[in-house]
Amino acid sequence: MTITLHSPRTGKQAAAPTPRHRVLWLVAACLVCSAAAASAQPKGERPLVDLKGTDLVGGAQTQFGSTQYGERHVNHVSAKPTGRFATMTAKRILAAVPDAPMFLHLLGCNNDVGGQCRIDLALNGTPLFAGPNGFPSAQFRWAKFSVPEGVLRAGANELRIENTETTGALGQPPWFMVARAMLGPRDLPLDRRPKIEQDFFVELPETELPLPTPLPAGREPGFALRGTKGWMWLPGQYLAELPTLAEHGGNFLMLCYGSMWNLEGYPEWPERNAWWLPLPEKKRQAYLELLRACQERGVGLCLSMNPNLSSSRPLDYGKADDLDALWQHYQWFQSKGMKWFSVCLDDISQGIDAAGQARVVNGILQRLRANDPEARLIFCPTLYWGDGSGSQAPYLETLATDLHPDVFLFWTGDAVVTPQVTREAAEAYRARCQHRLILWDNYPVNDGNPTLHLGPVTGRDPALGEVCYGYMSNPLHSESELNRMPLLTCLDYAFNPRDYDPARSIGQAILHVGETPEQRQVLRDLVELFPGMLVYGKGTGHxxxxxxxxxxxxxxxxxxxxxxxxxxxxxxxxxxxxxxxxxxxxxxxxxxxxxxxxxxxxxxxxxxxxx
Known part of the structure; x- marks a missing residue:
């Protein structure tokens, strides 16, 4: 066991602004988060895990505040008699265990009245340290604790910090405080910038590097299927974005079922979603051109239809004529060489019947496979999010027994729109529905609202590819060209989730989209204005x-x-x-x-x- 104390963090003081620019400097630094006011990212290896003290569950942060001795995000543990306030824990998923020796780095502080509070540190139940904590009083300092070989594991890992003093009351010493905890190599830079999710600003790299981040020799892409869809896009939008998708590791493009509606105003269609009628010939030919372009670039184009959304004639699951009417669209695209198809029954208020939905989807798959045994079908269920528990269970259990096992299911993560998508939720949902999953990631979609989400995708578990077969980003609406920046980060994550770094990814995405210094600088400033709803934990219209x-x-x-x-x-x-x-x-x-x-x-x- 190795314990090493480090000196407190130090930093260079910024030059004082002139009176003329003092207020503008303050706004730029504090409100606009200008990269010009930010310090450079320290060089060195990245931590496997990087936690604020307030990320630790338990402790007494809610009782006495989280700002202590100049550090924010502080949590602390009181003596054992305080019960739940004596312990704090954090669970994180590791996609793989590094070969190099690992260390737990803590930025901690002893109580402020002298005497050393006794603590226990444990990782996955294995003690890392026990005894007087060794940290200074009334001052935060870094220390590192060696992690014995074999303690870390792929999957869930739990850090536990406990105050073992047998006397003491809540709000009184002895207590022990933690402002930050990182898991990484011995020489991990301790003054590195906070994660981009914690303090959003963009640093433009000096050198343009490949996106997605290349894989080490012998490692497969994180997700077999990687791509995006449209959001009520027209054919020209898909064509314009196809090169970016194909050149940056994408191999899948789904036609939004809204794109199959009468967005163009064809007079032969009586209403917006007339799914029972053939597509107008001009519309067919536009999508045939897109299909040919996708085939040339090795991208699988996928048709999707939702007959029950915004429709005056919802699909009747028991009527053969309705199945025939829906099938005509799949039949036409399959006759032109399409391999991927989707039936979507999400966001509907009519026809929420798992058994009836399964019959329709099975019927479509049977017809597809009769023509092409390699045809693939994805179903977006009505309950497409969460962990499959509670009221979702009966619906998903019916799909588990009634839906053909070769059908994939779309799943949006722990919630419909969520800053975190966890492996645990994916495993629970898949265990309930018993089908292979494709993550329909609702980022950077704005649902047609007058806003932009331009920052990198964040909060996606690096091990999701072990549970989900594919990854599909849901994009911006009319702003499809600018959507390339966040899309590049989504493709970067989907290709190499283990090494994905959102701060690095968005910097590289800007370099790939902009060509001149002026273009790249304004794109950076625009991204900082609109970092995306994931950073704020808000909805698509934020x-x-x-x-x-x-x-x-x-x-x-x-x-x-x-x-x-x-x-x-x-x-x-x-x-x-x-x-x-x-x-x-x-x-x-x-x-x-x-x-x-x-x-x-x-x-x-x-x-x-x-x-």
């Missing part, structure tokens, strides 16, 4: 720019700060138009709508006459 602006307006005496933030957003919009005069038109329109809302809110609160 607009962080307007939310942040509203928070400023709600703060007394904030007119000048709000005006500076508005000017910054206007500056980004102007530079985006200048750097990309012929590109990102839909995204620029979305940004203009955001600016319009901000201007209206500002003028309501601060009318011109009052200024």
């Amino acid at each position: 607009n962080p720019v307007t939310e942040r602006f509203d928070q400023m307006l709600d703060t007394p005496h904030s007119r000048y700060l709000a005006s500076l933030y508005l000017r910054h957003a206007e500056d980004v919009a102007g530079r985006l138009a200048t750097a990309f005069p012929d590109r990102f038109g839909a995204a620029r329109a979305t940004l203009d709508r955001t600016l319009g809302r901000m201007r209206q809110a500002f003028e309501r609160q601060y009318p011109p006459a009052a200024r």
